[in-house]
Amino acid sequence: MAKLHISATVNGEPTEFLCEPDETMLDVLRGPLGLTGSKEGCGSGDCGACSITLDGRLVCSCLMLAAEAEGADIRTIEGMAEGDTLHPLQRKFLEMAALQCGICTPGMLVAAKALLDRNPDPSESEVRYWLAGNLCRCTGYDKIVRAVLETAAEMREAVR
Amino acid sequence: MNEMTNKWIGRRTIRPDGAEKVTGRAAFAADTTMPGMIWGKLLRSPHPHAHIRAINTAKAEALTGVKAVVTARDIVDFPVDKSVMLGIQDMRWMCRNVMAREKALFHGHPIAAVAATTAEIAAEACKLIEVDYEVLPWAIEIDDALKPDAPILHDFIRFEGKPSNIAGKLEHKLGDIAEGFAKADVIVERTFTTRPVHQGYIEPQACLVSVTADGKATIWSSSQGHFMVRAMTSMLTGLPQSSIRAIPAEIGGGFGGKTIIYLEPVATMLAKKSGRPVKMVMTREEVMRATGPTSAxxxxxxxxxxxxxxxxxxxxxxxxxxxxxxxxxxxxxxxxxxxxxxxxxxxxxxxxxxxxxxxxxxxxxxxxxxxxxxxxxxxxxxxxxxxxxxxxxxxxxxxxxxxxxxxxxxxxxxxxxxxxxxxxxxxxxxxxxxxxxxxxxxxxxxxxAGGESSAQVNITEDGNVVVTTGHPDIGGSRASIANITAELLGIDYRRVSVLIGDTASIGFSNLTGGSRALFASSMVVTQSIEKVIATLRERAAQIWQIDPEAVTWAEGAAHPAGKNAGNFPPLTLAEIAAKASATGGPIGAGVQLNTTGAxxxxxxxxxxxxxxxxxxxxxxxxxxxxxxxxxxxxxxxxxxxxxxxxxxxxxxxxxxxxxxxxxxxxxxxxxxxxxxxxxxxxxxxxxxxxxxxxxxxxxxxxxxxxxxxxxxxxxxxxxxxxxxxxxxxxxxxxxxxxxxxxxxxx
Incomplete structure (x- = not known):
């Protein structure tokens, strides 16, 4: 099969790549694009470790064909910090020890940011249901939920 | 020990490996690649129980892109009649778990492996391997396995003199229960069951192995103990431990499930045969079928x-x-x-x-x-x-x-x-x-648990500290080691860097398991720091030309012990480090122990x-x-x-x-x-x-x-x-x- 030529924006950078028609976005991110921050925990869209945003929408990159990225704005964990300034969520995850092994962390952060972009003042239940697609086996989610709520509060305070 | 005056012990510091992990840069097992790397895949048994009469790999080997095929013949055999233990693991069972020998014992049991230029070709080649199975009756549940007419998994297992699926018994006894129950006013007796549950780590097993023509292997993989990876791979491939360097990737959860290996010896043999670095990554389905879980x-x-x-x-x-x-x-x-x-x-x-x-x-x-x-x-x-x-x-x-x-x-x-x-x-x-x-x-x-642990504490030329230990950090042990180091040396914890050394750069350290990692590593780190502080006091004594006994260490600096020792301003860690070469050479110490007292x-x-x-x-x-x-x-x-x-x-x-x-x-x-x-x-x-x-x-x-x-x-x-x-x-x-x-x- 001939490879497809795809043009997209990845973390703000115009990016071109070749892919097989059946290749997933996750494989292209982790392979030719060298963005291994997105993880493959299941390959079936159940764990959320590969979470990215596609034109602002939260998706599992393992369930998305790379060819679907044509013309789209893709954001991954690698694009979350600005230079050496961490995003408030990243900082809060560190301060509140919201990670242990860290394998789910990139996907969790991408998903949490997608939530706060939509809803700057989520309730605990809203955080829990939004993150229900991101599995973490280490933390019991407690510190993750607290970190997201705390970040949201701080970001609201900063805007005021 | 638990004084309120502690500056760092008990503090919620930022973990040393944190920034890497929140930015996606931390390298887990599947994140490493090498030039010339090819892909390994396992063929797994479709039957829960079967004799393996013959395996024909000719068609797979002939497929374009296939670089090596491995079967049980390539893995060192440990005969069933003689136990060879590595920690709590018996290599008789490990060699049969990594690759089926006489029998396939569960659905998903590895039968053969292929390395090819792409993962797709490797998977295609697995389908071309012909296996002649004699399918046997199987037993899945405990009750099935204990029935009088149950299929026997292993002919060599005997219980109470008869062939059995009960492979072992352990007993703890105290006092006399008959006497005890006779004194009871209330007795409750119940039978309970639990189901098998998986460790559920989010990171599937993965490894990358390179073997050079001189037989030196380098293994990148995530595990709960890279020294275990080295030892087991050595035993299952015949390569000496000195020829294997096991590098610990960040580990994406283990919970006990990564205290043994599945892929590393197979990838090592594929890499050896093909002359190419070989990467193997399990799918979630493979993880669920063929790793762990814990018992029902x-x-x-x-x-x-x-x-x-x-x-x-x-x-x-x-x-x-x-x-x-x-x-x-x-x-x-x-x-x-x-x-x-x-x-x-x-x-x-x-x-x-x-x-x-x-x-x-x-x-x-x-x-x-x-x-x-x-x-x-x-x-x-x-x-x-x-x-x-x-x-x-x-x-x-x-x-x-x-x-x-x-x-x-x-x-x-x-x-x-x-x-x-x-x-x-x-x-x-x-x-x-x-x-x-x-x-x-x-x-x-x-x-x-305690057990073997090694640490090295080095003072850098600019007066900061690098601590290396040998237990993979899964849940924040580096952060705790940084706290302890800062506390004992009396310096800011941000001046402490904590690393997990590979098998070539730090001494033997047992698994991160049994809740031992911080217990054991903080013991060897503490003793190493005590040695470093003794050296720092000696160097200060040399600079001041007084007796080392007359120097104390506090708040990150050497001080004269009292008025009799002399009147000198404190010498900081940085000041002593700057003069290290002139006063006797680099400053650092390591300690290796079999720790006890957990x-x-x-x-x-x-x-x-x-x-x-x-x-x-x-x-x-x-x-x-x-x-x-x-x-x-x-x-x-x-x-x-x-x-x-x-x-x-x-x-x-x-x-x-x-x-x-x-x-x-x-x-x-x-x-x-x-x-x-x-x-x-x-x-x-x-x-x-x-x-x-x-x-x-x-x-x-x-x-x-x-x-x-x-x-x-x-x-x-x-x-x-x-x-x-x-x-x-x-x-x-x-x-x-x-x-x-x-x-x-x-």
């Missing part, structure tokens, strides 16, 4: 007590599934079950049952939750029958310093009673319950559940965990261990189980159908850290990683009973079981 169990527990609540005798028989090859955690079940209590007469037996499932692997406090679950549920019934508060019943029979445990030790100072007392006094215990809600309590014990860890949990009467769903609505940490070096990561263990316990109690189909295959090998708790399933998990310092550790540390998964199974079962007035004797307490129970009650 069937246990009968009988406990007798006097009217006033004194337990006089206890008996337990714990049957655990080992999976295809011997080695279930019966020691954890039979040993931990009664360990929290001072019981004069105990008989605790464990039975290791082989069956046609993947070989079980350690899972957080291996065996202990299986042992504690029936005991803590029976105690709840006894408390109910006697009209005694269940926590008071535990306090009446509590093990403390001087108690002789059935599994052997006489306890030193332990903090168990403090956890029960803290639970008793906690507002949660008295809080009102809503409709269809219930409350349960349970306690639990884990042995904890001592047991205890936990007590309070759990509130709410039962949805229409759907049969049990929801945990409030949970408070109390645990003796000895000393919490970094409280956030102690809490994290407690919360994580509780969450896994909740999954075990309510949702998780392996489901097999009629063909002897796992029917739910995905995160969709194997239902681990997700964020919306759980409440906040409150923690109370109890600190009764371990007298045998320089900072008072006890292991904290595992005790937290021991109580939840029973705490939840007891809570469900409290909510419904009905006891469940089988886990998981899943909606179909709850609905069936509600129907019979109605």
């Amino acid at each position: 169990s069937k246990s009968t527990v009988k406990i007798g007590a006097t009217k006033d609540g004194r337990i006089v005798a206890a008996q337990g028989a714990f049957y655990l599934q080992a999976g295809a090859l011997p080695g279930s955690p019966i020691r954890g079940s039979a040993g931990c079950a009664f360990a929290p209590y001072n019981i004069p007469n105990v008989l605790s037996q464990g039975f290791d049952v082989v069956c046609n499932r993947s070989k079980v692997t350690a899972y957080r406090a291996p065996g202990a939750p299986i042992g504690a679950y029936p005991v803590e549920c029976v105690l709840d019934e006894i408390a109910e029958k006697l009209g005694i508060d269940p926590l008071d019943l535990r306090l009446k029979n509590i093990a403390k310093e001087g108690t002789k445990a059935a599994h052997g030790p006489v306890y030193p100072r332990i903090g168990f009673a403090e956890t029960v007392a803290a639970a008793r006094a906690h507002p949660h215990y008295q809080a009102p319950l809503g409709p269809h809600q219930g409350r349960g309590v349970a306690s639990g014990f884990w042995f904890n 001592e047991g860890g205890f936990a007590t949990h309070i759990c509130d559940v709410e039962v949805d009467l229409e759907l049969g769903i049990v929801r945990v609505v409030r949970f408070t965990a109390f645990q003796d940490a000895g000393r919490a070096i970094h409280p956030s990561y102690v809490e994290g261990q407690m919360q994580g263990g509780v969450a896994q316990g909740i999954g075990w109690a309510l949702n998780e189980e392996y489901i097999y189909n009629a063909k002897g295959q796992v029917d739910n090998p995905s995160f969709l159908d194997y239902r681990m708790p997700v964020c919306s399933d759980l409440p906040m998990i409150d923690t109370v850290i109890v600190e009764v310092p371990n007298p045998k550790h320089p900072q008072g540390v006890r292991g904290v990683g595992e005790a937290s998964i021991v109580p939840p199974l029973a705490a939840i079962s007891n809570a469900v009973h409290n909510a419904l007035g009905k006891r469940f004797y089988a886990l998981p307490i899943s909606p179909p079981k709850v609905l069936a129970a509600l129907k019979t009650t109605a």
Whole structure:
């Protein structure tokens, strides 16, 4: 099969790549694009470790064909910090020890940011249901939920 | 040790590996590549039990792109008649687990492996391998494996003189149970079952192996111990340990499941044969079919007590599934079950049952939750029958310093009673319950572990510190080591860098398992720092031209010990480091020890559940965990261990189980159908850290990683009973079981 030529924006950078028609976005991110921050925990869209945003929408990159990225704005964990300034969520995850092994962390952060972009003042239940697609086996989610709520509060305070 | 003046021990510092992990830069096992790298894939058995008559790999080898094929012939054989142990693993079983030899013993058992230029070609080549199987009858469940006419998995296993699937028995005995039960006013005897549950780490097993033409291998993989990776790969490939360098990738969860290896020896042989670096990554389905899980169990527990609540005798028989090859955690079940209590007469037996499932692997406090679950549920019934508060019943029979445990030790100072007392006094215990809600309590014990550990502490030329240890850090041990180093040297923790060395750069260090990593590594780090401080005092003495005994170390600097020593301004770490070459050379020290004195860890949990009467769903609505940490070096990561263990316990109690189909295959090998708790399933998990310092550790540390998964199974079962007035004797307490129970009650 001939490879497809795809043009997209990845973390703000115009990016071109070749892919097989059946290749997933996750494989292209982790392979030719060298963005291994997105993880493959299941390959079936159940764990959320590969979470990215596609034109602002939260998706599992393992369930998305790379060819679907044509013309789209893709954001991954690698694009979350600005230079050496961490995003408030990243900082809060560190301060509140919201990670242990860290394998789910990139996907969790991408998903949490997608939530706060939509809803700057989520309730605990809203955080829990939004993150229900991101599995973490280490933390019991407690510190993750607290970190997201705390970040949201701080970001609201900063805007005021 | 636990002074309030501590500057860093007990502080919630930012972990040294944190920035890498929140930016996606941390390299986990599957994240590394090499120029010229090719892909390895395993062919797995489609049958749960079959003789392997012949394997023909000719067609696979002929496929374009295939660079190497490996079968059991390429893996070192350890004959079944002679045990060769590596730690707690028997290499007879490891060699057969990594690659099937005489028989395929479970659906998913590796039969052969291929390395090819792409993963797709490797998978295609696997399909071209011809295997001549003689399919045999199989046994999946414990009851099936123990039937008189059960298919026998291994001809060489005998139990009580007969061929059997019982591969081993362990017994702990104290006093005389017949005499004990004779004194009892109340006796409760029940049989319980639990299902196999998977460790559920989010990172599938993966490795990258390069073998050069001179036979030197480099392995990048994530595991709970890269020295274990080196040793097992050496034994299974015949390469000497000195020719293997195992580099620890960041590990994406292990929970015991990565204390053994699956891929590394296979990838090593593929790399050796092909002359190319070989990468292997398991799919989630492979993880679920062929790694872990922990055992299913069937246990009968009988406990007798006097009217006033004194337990006089206890008996337990714990049957655990080992999976295809011997080695279930019966020691954890039979040993931990009664360990929290001072019981004069105990008989605790464990039975290791082989069956046609993947070989079980350690899972957080291996065996202990299986042992504690029936005991803590029976105690709840006894408390109910006697009209005694269940926590008071535990306090009446509590093990403390001087108690002789059935599994052997006489306890030193332990903090168990403090956890029960803290639970008793906690507002949660008295809080009102809503409709269809219930409350349960349970306690639990884990042995904890010491063992081999190595550390190197080096002072950099600019006066900062690099600490290297040899245990993979899964849950924040680097952060704790940084706290301890900063405390002992009297410097800011940001001046401390903590690394995990590979097998070529640090001495042998045992697995991150048994809750040993921080206990053991902080011992060797402490002793290394003591040596470094002695050197720093010597160097300062040299500069001041006074006796080293006249120099003290405080707040990151050398000081004259008193007026008689001389009148010198303090010499800081940076100032001494700058003069290191002139005063005798680089400053650093390493210590290697077989550490002892880990001592047991205890936990007590309070759990509130709410039962949805229409759907049969049990929801945990409030949970408070109390645990003796000895000393919490970094409280956030102690809490994290407690919360994580509780969450896994909740999954075990309510949702998780392996489901097999009629063909002897796992029917739910995905995160969709194997239902681990997700964020919306759980409440906040409150923690109370109890600190009764371990007298045998320089900072008072006890292991904290595992005790937290021991109580939840029973705490939840007891809570469900409290909510419904009905006891469940089988886990998981899943909606179909709850609905069936509600129907019979109605």
